[in-house]
Amino acid sequence: MSRENSLVTAQWVEDNLDTDGIVLIEVDEDTTAYDKGHIKGAIKLDWTTDLQDQVRRDFVNKAQFEALLSERGVSNDDTVVLYGGNNNWFAAYAYWYFKLYGHQDVKLLDGGRKKWELDSRELTAELPTRAKTSYTATEQDASIRAFRDEVVAAIGTQNLVDVRSPDEYAGRLLAPAHLPQEQAQRAGHIPTAASVPWSKAANDDGTFKSDDELKDIYTEAGVDWTKDTIAYCRIGERSSHTWFVLKELLGQDNVKNYDGSWTEYGSLVGVPVALGDERGSADEGGN
Amino acid sequence: MCGATEGGLSLDGVNVAKEAVIQGQVLRGSEPVPNAYVRLLDRTGEFTAEVPTSATGHFRFFAGDGEWTLRTLAPQADPVDTRVVAATGSVAEVQVLVAG
Secondary structure (H helix, E strand, O other): OOHHHHEEOHHHHHHOOOOOOEEEEEOOOOOOHHHHOEOOOOEEOOOOOOOEOOOOOOEOOHHHHHHHHHHHOOOOOOEEEEEOOHHHHHHHHHHHHHHHOOOOOEEEEOOHHHHHHHOOOOOEOOOOOOOOOOOOOOOOOOOOEOOHHHHHHHOOOOEEEEOOOHHHHHOOOOOOOOOOOOOOOOOOEOOOOEEOOHHHHEOOOOOEOOHHHHHHHHHHOOOOOOOOEEEEOOOOOHHHHHHHHHHHHOOOOOEEEEOOHHHHHOOOOOOOOEOOOOOOOOOOOOO | OEOOOOOOOOOOOOOHHHOEEEEEEEEEOOEEOOOOEEEEEOOOOOEEEEEEOOOOOEEEEEEOOEEEEEEEEOOOOOOEEEEEEEOOOEEEEEEEEOOO
C-alpha cells in the first residue's frame, strides 16, 4: 500500500460527496458525535455495538459483519472512506477491521473529523438512506492480526511497538487521564517493545506526518525495518493508527495489530513485564 | 483558578471530590467558539486527550494531579497554549482566547 492508495484529503472528500460508489463512514470514540452532525451522506458505525461481539471479547464474526454491512448498504465494490474524531483512532481501527474482513478499497480521511471542522467544512444532521446490499466478507486475514502467543514469541525477536503514552509504557499509569479506565492487572510494557506514542505520527490537526518524518521517528525509536512488527496499545485502537502508518503509509510487510493489547497482556499469568522507561530484555521476569 | 466560576460549565453529576477537573470556554473576542478542539498535554508535552468544544464553546477534562498544557485549535486561528494546574477535589476554570 501507499499514501496515495490509502489516504484521502478533506478536499478530495468534499469534491466526491456525490460520487456514486463512494461510501463515507464515521466511526467515533464518542459514539454520539455523528448524531450531532456528520459529513453529508456519511453513515455511522458504532465500534462498541456494531464491531464488537456483545458476549465474548472478540470481533463480530464474518456472518455478523456481512449482515451489518448489508443492512447499512455497503457493497463489496464500494470505495469506503472512514473518518472519525480523536485523530481518527477509531476510524483507523475500523480501517484495519475492514481490511481484516477483506474489503479491498478502503481509505482514511487524513485528519478525520477534526481537520474537516477546522477547515470550516459543512456538517449535517440529515440521515442518508442507502438501499440494502448483499455484502460478502472473506475469512479474517490472519496476517494483520496478532494474538497473545505470537506476541510473547515476538519478545526479543520481532519489533514490538508500544504506542501508549510514556507514562503507561513505564508503568506509572494504567490508563491515560480522561479516557475510560479499562485496566489490566499489572502496569508496564512488553519487554523489548519500543515506545513510540501514536501521537508522534500525527500533526496537531490530526493529519499524518510525511513519509520521511514517519520513517525517521520509528528508526530513531529502534524499529528494525528488516523484521516483522506487532503494534499494541491498551485496547487496540491507538495501535490501529500506528498499524496504518507502518503498513499502509510506509508499506512495511508483515505488520500486525495486537487488539488484545495491554488489557489482555497485562492480565496474563506468567508472562514477562518490563517497568520503567527502558525497553527491558527478553529474559526479564516470566517463567 | 480553582472553583467553578459563575456562568461556567455546570458540574451537576460530577463528583468533584474525586476528580481533577479542568474545564472552560473557548472565545473569539466575546463570542464562544463551538468548533474548536482542545488538547490536553501532560507535563512532558505528550498528548493525553482531546475534546471538541460544545455549542457554547465549553470543554471539560478529567485530568490528574499536576501541571498540564491545553493546546487549543480553532478554525482560522493559530494554536493557543495555556498552562493549568489540576488537583483532585478542585475545578480549574480556564478561558481560552483565540485570535481573529
